[in-house]
Amino acid sequence: MKKKQFLIGFLAVIALTVTLYFVLKKPVTEEVYQELNDVTFIELDEETILKSGFINDIGVSQVIQNCTQCHSSKLVTQNRLNKTGWEASIKWMQETQNLWDLGKNEERIVNYLAKNYAPETEGRRTNIEVAEWYELE
């Protein structure tokens, strides 16, 4: 049984490698990303997600795959935007920063961001947050 599983796994890797080889031969990056985004949702392992700095929720793998090729996760996680805001941000990156078509992953990515990195109402000034009170001599 284990042998059979191994064999299937092995063949899968070979098949993927061959596919990727042909995909890689294409000179235009955009098409490659587009194809990958259209194929399927590929989920990353827990450790990769943990290391990424993103909140672990549905869509995090697609966010890591598509957003951190050019910039770090910090550029995303320090921001707070609603759905329209995240969509506008993606559109801006597509129009000016070489971001590719996110295909069917876009909806997942936008929903993930709008849920986990949503704006909080702050008013015109928040209370001063003191990290640590200290005695001044």
Place this chain on the structure above:
Amino acid sequence: MNRRKFASKLTLATISSVLGTEIVFGNQMPKDYEPLGLLNPDPFKLFKKDSEMVLLNDKPWNMEAKAHLLNDKVTPNKFMFIRNNGKIPQNITAANWKLTIDGESVQTTKSYSLQELKSKFKTHTYQLTLECGGNGRSEFNPPAKGNQWTIGAVSCANWTGVRLRDVLQDVGIKSDGVYIGYHAADTHLSGDPNKEPISRGVPITKAMQDETLLAFEMNGNPIPLTHGFPLRLVCGGWPASTSGKWLERISIRNIVHDGAKMGGSSYRVPCETVSPGSKVEESDMCIIESMPVKSIITYPKSGALLKNKSLKINGHAWAGELQVQKMEYSIDFGSTWKSCTLEKPVNRLAWQHFNAKVSFPKKGYYEVWARATDENGKSQPMILPGWNPKGYLNNACHRIAVKVVES
């Protein structure tokens, strides 16, 4: 790197991270490919920054100071904020560096080596305030997209170089020249060699000011790599993005410069004020020029517990192209204001130092608020100023918290 190589390199990076298993395809990786994880050195060591500085972003590098770190009269490198839009250029050789002046409105396109710039033109040193246009962005509501700067994206170092004016006059400007735009050696985050991460500029009038420098030294040493080595355009008092790092080329334009991050919502605000969260058409956005009046209390650090009822405070104030005329503080949430001692700037466009001795009436929690007023009578607002899509120009008064615990 040619376009094709760039594409296949990026693709490999994608695939490996898509699968989360770099090892499987490890043997297929080209020799010059470095996995992303290995490209993250310690930025504090790399850029010689103080460990108390705050890292906002590691790709591209963005780092800010905290108010109390900016207590020096002249900002040393270790407390200077980093704002990079793209990747820092690699393999810079100062000896081979060239600055080219070209554009529609140049009399003759001309190039200068660093040595030629230094020997041909008179050298000047000015202390110049450089503040990121988005300093204070984190406070905007609804939130604005971008690096969430709090208060520390400002510096005032000594910059040494030649006047841009002297160089522009040497090449000759045609009568239709209205703007200059810079081009630099940093590279785009996407790796696309045909894209510039940022290429901004200033009107000719700003370019011709005494203090607008082509700088090769910061605080008496070659400019640190992350701040623009070996040559940087420095336009004090304007959004620091106009001070192009790793400067290779300046174009004298017969139109408002149209390089990367000159249009859209980049470094632009609504020409007419809008309600928070409004959608603003591109045609209704105007380029930020001089930065507004602002100040920070750099001593003491927020959170001081005081054993007596008096406290010495000090800090800096600046007002873009203008001078700061008056500096005040309040300990009662803006109900009453008292004057601070305010020094003159060491030169135009340098920040000014202030200090005051504060007396508290009794035990309790206090906020010390600081408010500067420029020479035109404009003061810092107490709450956030006008909302704008990208969260620029937050000059709301700086506040520190203190408690008088016994006396």
